[in-house]
Amino acid sequence: MTRVRRGAQPGFLPATGWIAALAIVCSATGAAAQRPTFTSGIDLVHVGVTITDDDGNLITDLTVDDFDVLEDGQPQEISYFSVGLESDAELIPLHLGLLFDMSESMGRSERFQKTAAIRFLNTLTYAADMTVVDFDTEVRVGRYGQADFGRLIERIRGRRPGGYTALYDALGVYLDGAFEQDGRKVLVLYTDGEDTRSRLTIREARDLLRASDVTVYAVGFQESLRSRQRMRQRMLLNQLTEITGGSSYFPDTVDELDEIYTRIAAELDGRYSLGFVSANGRRDGTWRELEVRLRDPDRRDELRDARVRVREGYFAPWSEAEAEGEAAPDRDDGR
Missing domain, CATH: 3.40.50.410 (von Willebrand factor, type A domain)
Structure with a gap:
């Protein structure tokens, strides 16, 4: 042991509770363990993205207009963007x-x-x-x-x-x-x-x-x-x-x-930070798959075979009422 x-x-x-944490994560309501909230009252999903070319060289000069973010296959509106972890470390x-x-x-x-x-x-x-x-x-x-x-x-x-x-x-x-x-x-x-x-x-x-x-x-x-x-x-x-x-x-x-x-x-x-408020407003603790795509990669040679590295997804925030079926409607206005 x-x-x-x-x-x-x-x-x-104190380093206790990881076994309990695992039990929570693996339970039906365990997704509540991750709550990506950086601003009071707003569930901002933060996505860190690393882009490399075919030779493994970092590509660090892209803008927010070069990215599309999808959650469970659905496009999301990017509401936050920065490059490098030091640039906004105070925020x-x-x-x-x-x-x-x-x-x-x-x-x-x-x-x-x-x-x-x-x-x-x-x-x-x-x-x-x-x-x-x-x-x-x-x-x-x-x-x-x-x-x-x-x-x-x-x-x-x-x-x-x-x-x-x-x-x-x-x-x-x-x-x-x-x-x-x-x-x-x-x-x-x-x-x-x-x-x-x-x-x-x-x-x-x-x-x-x-x-x-x-x-x-x-x-x-x-x-x-x-x-x-x-x-x-x-x-x-x-x-x-x-x-x-x-x-x-x-x-x-x-x-x-x-x-x-x-x-x-x-x-x-050189890491890109993308943030969005999910168009799926349900606080049901479900797993949400993430995908980040480069928009119009053919416009630059090094982007055609670029590799996009991003985490696989995240667990949505959770509330007992919505998890039991009283789900809020999806947001259709990006808010």
């Missing part, structure tokens, strides 16, 4: 998370791994706070504001690898706290992907991610795994990131880590 350390020092979050705060695998299998090149992660965190000075979950047999979680960055670095440097890998439990603990945060949420997951300890299953972890509004980037450092293990764990990490519109990276050596973290930071700087 995985132990969760709540910590006695200031800045630690929509960024909550950054880091899941750091400290199990025995991650013991090689430990110092370089930590230094690269710290350099990456140091580039995101506009984040409202940073949540760090380091895990092995146990799961430890702490949240730090910008003023506490020194303690955050001390925490990362002070851990030593050992024990088993409770990856999915650590993800559940992080998401338990993320459900309570309003704003943009980005999680960087650093692991070899080999879970050997968790009570939470990969399927349950995927269900929790679908119910969250978290974009996940995974850095899978797999030099200690055998070939068959590498293939399996790559597939699992890719599944976790694709649900959220994020991406996975698999460096062959620790020397590639700085380049990967630079790439992730560039993606955050």
Whole structure:
């Protein structure tokens, strides 16, 4: 059984309830766990979008007129648009998370791994706070504001690898706290992907991610795994990131880590933020599938084969009356 350390020092979050959260998410009314409300009284659905060309290069010069957003196949009116997470961080705060695998299998090149992660965190000075979950047999979680960055670095440097890998439990603990945060949420997951300890299953972890509004980037450092293990764990990490519109990276050596973290930071700087109020006014807690399309992609060569990365969908807000059948009519005016 995985132990969760709540910590006695200031800045630690109580890390309980992820099992209860999973039960809620998987129940008929569980969609209420995600309420994408950024403005009082308005359910604004926020969609983070990353666009790359056929070679994987970021495309960051598009405007709101270049996008169409569909919910369950129905066009939606875009009411909010921005580029880059720093440009409007005061309006929509960024909550950054880091899941750091400290199990025995991650013991090689430990110092370089930590230094690269710290350099990456140091580039995101506009984040409202940073949540760090380091895990092995146990799961430890702490949240730090910008003023506490020194303690955050001390925490990362002070851990030593050992024990088993409770990856999915650590993800559940992080998401338990993320459900309570309003704003943009980005999680960087650093692991070899080999879970050997968790009570939470990969399927349950995927269900929790679908119910969250978290974009996940995974850095899978797999030099200690055998070939068959590498293939399996790559597939699992890719599944976790694709649900959220994020991406996975698999460096062959620790020397590639700085380049990967630079790439992730560039993606955050070039990410499009689209917001809309659903034309489906029902607060029934149902799953809504999202699709983002580029309008008239043939007008530019690099857009013809462009890849659009976006989360798969979201759970609508929920009210008991509407869930029981007293549904409000669909909005036909975009409001």
